[in-house]
Amino acid sequence: MRTFLLIWFGQLISLIGSGLTSFALGVWLYQTTGSSVQFSLMYVCAELPYIILAPFGGAIADRWNRRWLIILSDSISAVCTLSIALLMWQNWLQIWHLYLAVAVSSGCKGFQQPAYYTTPTLFVSQKHFSRANGMIQLAQGAGQLLSPILAGILVDIIKISGVILIDFISFIIALLILLAIPFPSVSSSQYLQHSQTSLLDNIGEGWNYIKARPGLLTLLMFFFITDFTIGLVQVLITPMVLSFANAKVLGQIFSIGGSGWLFGAVLMSTWGGFKRKVNAVLCFEFILGLSILVAGLQPSAILITVAAFFAFFSVPIIISSHNSIWQVKVDPKVQGRVFALRGAIAWAAFPLAYLLAGPLADYVFQPLLLIDGLLANSIGLLIGVGPGRGIGLLFNLVGIFVMLATIVAYNYPYIRKVEDDLPDFIKPV
Structure with missing residues (x-):
């Protein structure tokens, strides 16, 4: 349970950071365009790639190391976040840049979540499954509740690009924790078996x-x-x-x-x-x-x-x-x-x-x-x-x-x- 809590803590920090960016970019998009349609399109970009790619992500999670799948997915999302921050600093950010970054991050979520949601079965005994799942929901709830409040304060102090940089740092913290913790293998012959199909x-x-x-x-x-x-x-x-x-x-x-x-x-x-x-x-x-x-x-x-x-x-x-x-x-x-x-x-x-x-x-x-x-x-x-x-x-x-x-x-x-x-x-x- 202690090992799972370390992984959970890293993902909690990352979720709060992602929530900060989501709020800040939503503010930027609406202030820039004044369009509800374009604002809604960002949410479509945030949902649709995940729904399409999650089945493939689940299949890959069963045939590849789940720890490295989470690390790779988080790393690509971190690069997208950093790219948006750099474009904003240079005043080069366009609407299509934002849509593309959100869509790529959503696709990464389709690979990351199937691997992450199976971690309780790797680290925690069955009698603690509900508790571990409750922790995962607690992290999501904390991200949803804390991020808008913090982002609303930080946007005025360090601007939107500063908020995005905090999100990037939160990705780094989560990645360092994952790099330090080995995942137990589900089956020694599992990956070879799935590679044939x-x-x-x-x-x-x-x-x-x-x-x-x-x-x-x-x-x-x-x-x-x-x-x-x-x-x-x-x-x-x-x-x-x-x-x-x-x-x-x-x-x-x-x-x-x-x-x-x-x-x-x-x-x-x-x-x-x-x-x-x-x-x-x-x-x-x-x-x-x-x-x-x-x-x-x-x-x-x-x-x-x-x-x-x-x-x-x-x-x-x-x-x-x-x-x-x-x-x-x-x-x-x-x-x-x-x-x-x-x-x-x-x-x-x-x-x-x-x-x-x-x-x-x-x-x-x-x-x-x-x-x-x-x-x-x-x-x-x-x-x-x-x-x-x-x-x-x-x-x-x-x-x-x-x-x-x-x-x-x-x-x-x-x-x-x-x-x-x-x-x-x-x-x-």
């Missing part, structure tokens, strides 16, 4: 591995469906809040509500979660759905903040428990490709949700709850009418859908009994 064959083997285990396959489909609905909420919460409040209130909602992620991650890191991980997944998915439902009930900053806190609180518990199931039930020799394919399929729901969220809100739900809308004198009497209330209705429906999907999942034997039906590949120590 192509990467596409390895990805196909990962899909066949999941497909042959109905419990894992149905659990993956459940997450794809719920991720799609959560993606709708993720995009639309900002316009819903801004329909009745200002940007300062929105920031307070994100800050206070988002602290729930940190609390949930700390809880998982210290407690370790339920003995039956699938019960934790479904229990907190239900709480997540209820929180989304509550957030859409009224245009109230206090109500939305409370709902956001419990929603964010649930996420690290869900992810940590879900990862623990896969880490125990999937053969370590194929975890890289299986985990990467699982992530690519589940995360593919988010870009799809991002594309549909705007049209659904503007052309389907919002007209229903205008003052003279079709539902103004029925549902409108309960949740209100006017700007943003159509999005509130969509939140209500999404929350109800997530809760119903969770109830169905619990009553589906393949999901409820996934921990009983599949053998453990990693035994408690």
Whole structure:
């Protein structure tokens, strides 16, 4: 566990540094262009390469040394970061430079994360898997919460190029830690065995591995469906809040509500979660759905903040428990490709949700709850009418859908009994 904590600490520093750069470059891009479309395109560049390349990254993680895969991926990301800083110092930075650097870093993430997410199985006994996964979620939560605050202060003091330099230093710290720690080999003959097959064959083997285990396959489909609905909420919460409040209130909602992620991650890191991980997944998915439902009930900053806190609180518990199931039930020799394919399929729901969220809100739900809308004198009497209330209705429906999907999942034997039906590949120590 101590060795894992060293690796985790290096990645924590790197995540905070990357968050600083993400915030600073977002500010630079919007101030330079004033375009929401170009700002959104940066997020597409940050997501799409990862989704496309993660299955290949997982296959490579199974046939190559995972430590060196993380080191190489982090090194390329560091070079991209340093390049952006140098271009900015010389006043040569163009929009396409930024898109290219973000896309390359996203592609590196597609190789780094499948290797990094399998490290608990290399260093930690099964009884500490949930705790280790909680630590990983804690690092992500800390990056999301601390980076915007720090970056907002540092941009004024050392400018955007200085913030990017700090990110580069954080990469160096993470790399030095990785260089100092050897990774145990999963199998002495593993790399030779996989070298006889192509990467596409390895990805196909990962899909066949999941497909042959109905419990894992149905659990993956459940997450794809719920991720799609959560993606709708993720995009639309900002316009819903801004329909009745200002940007300062929105920031307070994100800050206070988002602290729930940190609390949930700390809880998982210290407690370790339920003995039956699938019960934790479904229990907190239900709480997540209820929180989304509550957030859409009224245009109230206090109500939305409370709902956001419990929603964010649930996420690290869900992810940590879900990862623990896969880490125990999937053969370590194929975890890289299986985990990467699982992530690519589940995360593919988010870009799809991002594309549909705007049209659904503007052309389907919002007209229903205008003052003279079709539902103004029925549902409108309960949740209100006017700007943003159509999005509130969509939140209500999404929350109800997530809760119903969770109830169905619990009553589906393949999901409820996934921990009983599949053998453990990693035994408690």
